[in-house]
Amino acid sequence: MPDAELNSASLKRSKRLASMALISVVLLWLLLMVSAKLWPDHAWWIQILMLSAEAGVVGGLADWYAITVLFRNPFGHLPIPAFLRDHTEIIPRNKARIAESMGRFVQENFLSPQVVEKSLAKTDLSLAVGQWLAHPQNNAQVVLIIQQTAPKVFDFVGQEQIAHFIQNNSVQWLRNTQMNHMASELLRAVIDNDFHQDVLQRGLDLVHEWMVQHPHETRELTRKLLKELGVWKLVKGASWIGIDLQQRSIDSLIAKIETMLADPEHPWRQQIEDQAHAWMLQLADPDSDVSMRLNAGKNALLDSPQMLNFISGAVVILCDAIKQDLLQQNSGIAANLQAAIQQLGENLIHNRDVRELLNQRFSGLAITFSGQYSDKIIRYISERIHEWDSREMIAKIENEVGGDLHMIRVNGVVVGAMIGLLLGVIRAALDALL
Incomplete structure (x- = not known):
């Protein structure tokens, strides 16, 4: 009842x-x-x-x-x-006075920045979230909500009028957005945090490992490359006198990669970083050649009906595949998502530094929110009571x-x-x- x-x-x-x-x-x-x-x-x-x-x-x-x-x-x-x-x-x-009194009571005892700050200072909010997410029953419930909600969202945005509306607004936003500034800031973040070095190191590791473990495929690839460069006949002629220029080229490339892997200050690495830094500075200038070429290329893609149709079709296929998977009882996406949520909760539990950082950010946002919006919330409550x-x-x-x-x-x-x-x-x- x-x-x-x-x-x-x-x-x-x-x-x-x-x-x-x-x-x-x-x-x-x-x-x-x-x-x-x-x-x-x-x-x-x-x-x-x-x-x-x-x-x-x-x-x-x-x-x-x-x-x-x-x-x-x-x-x-x-x-x-x-x-x-x-x-x-x-x-x-006394309905009006009661409304005002209730509003002041809620504001002074629940929504004032001082009360919010004091309350959050006593609570490890990130730990509570982590513990909640790490519990199998809770993360399964979250995934179930996503499974029930996401297909409905896909069905809604998949309607012809809605899809056309979203596409038109997205294209208009991209057309009005200068991509050079975003690209410059992205490069700045990559360079400042040495992400490019990590990516380069990992890429060189993969190339070296593949070339060592796949010698036949490496020779076939270099053969095609030498043909494209027009020197294959020269290499083949040298092999007649016992000089294997192809293998020497492969060995030289492997040795160069190993040198770059072992030396973080390698000149080639420095050249890559210098080039990235130069691009970052040029992209920061909207009138530079690099910025103009980037924006022109972006606009050319947006002006191409074939490209827009390809992107729209790819998005539709991707959304449909995700929806069909989520609708299945043994959904692979749902299983992976649940494992990821549980892992996130466990990581929050064991990583104190991250929790402290998140708690500070949550506290700051909550204090800012209470300071900016508490008056509006209380006014809304009072107005609703007045209207009763x-x-x-x-x-x-x-x-x-x-x-x-x-x-x-x-x-x-x-x-x-x-x-x-x-x-x-x-x-x-x-x-x-x-």
């Missing part, structure tokens, strides 16, 4: 119990008054009980009145003094807390009766002593 239905049922039970308690004590009070007339010889103890019942009636009615005026005017259209009328319907009359219909608001508040409020009426009857009984006993004792 939903929470709203449970609260509504609780409210009805509390109202019914409170009404029964008040009616019962009123009937008991009337019964005791009649009994005092019928049995005057026992009037002294009946008076004690009657005082208890009277106090119970007063307590029950007082609490009923106090709870009722919170939400509505119990007097209706009766002519009553202003000081009574002005203190009824307390919640509806008074009857709807009263019904919702009553549904949430009305059950406990009406139990106060029961407590008023019981506590009032007990106090009346105590006062009656005290009065009887004093009468007996005096």
Whole structure:
């Protein structure tokens, strides 16, 4: 059963119990008054009980009145003094003030930058995320959501009008974007972090390994290269006198690669870095020949219907392949994605430096967000409360807390009766002593 239905049922039970308690004590009070007339010889103890019942009636009615005026005017259209009328319907009359007060409370206690910073300082958010992602049940749930959502996204963007809209906007964005600046910044990042050296080292390793392990394919490749250069007949002629220029060329190239692998300061490496740095500087200048050629080549590709059709077709084929795989029960993409998410979680757990960096970034973003948007969030909450219909608001508040409020009426009857009984006993004792 939903929470709203449970609260509504609780409210009805509390109202019914409170009404029964008040009616019962009123009937008991009337019964005791009649009994005092019928049995005057026992009037002294009946008076004690009657005082208890009277106090119970007063307590029950007082609490009923106090709870009722919170939400509505119990007097209706009766002519009553202003000081009574002005203190009824307390919640509806003060809806605006309540909205502003709730907004300030949320802002001061939850969304202020100081509170956010203090709260995040006590929490290793990255560790919590890592632990959550590393749990198989959680990362499986994430992958399941992706499996259910991604095909729908592909279906949506695959519609002819949407696909055409995305393509046109993408082409327009690329046409208006000067690629030289992006390429220059990319080269700057590569050079500053020595990524090019890592790529070059790995590439040379692969070439060296392939040439050593595949001598026949290497000779065939060099043969074709020498033919293209027009020197194959010369090489073949030298072989007739016992000079294998082809193998010497291969051995020389392997030796050069090994030298470059062993020497990070090799002149060829330096030439590659110098050339990359020169390109970076030229690309930073939009009027340089390199920048103009890059942008012209980009525009030529965008002006080619064949190229655009090829790219669009490739994207459609790729998206369809991903969608079909995700729809399968034993999806390879989903399995790899789940393994990657779990690995990410485990890496976060064990890498403290990365966690600290992420926590700092998260904290900074959260503080910035709370400082910039907390006022807008609070204003939105206040406006929504202002827009609530008074009857709807009263019904919702009553549904949430009305059950406990009406139990106060029961407590008023019981506590009032007990106090009346105590006062009656005290009065009887004093009468007996005096």
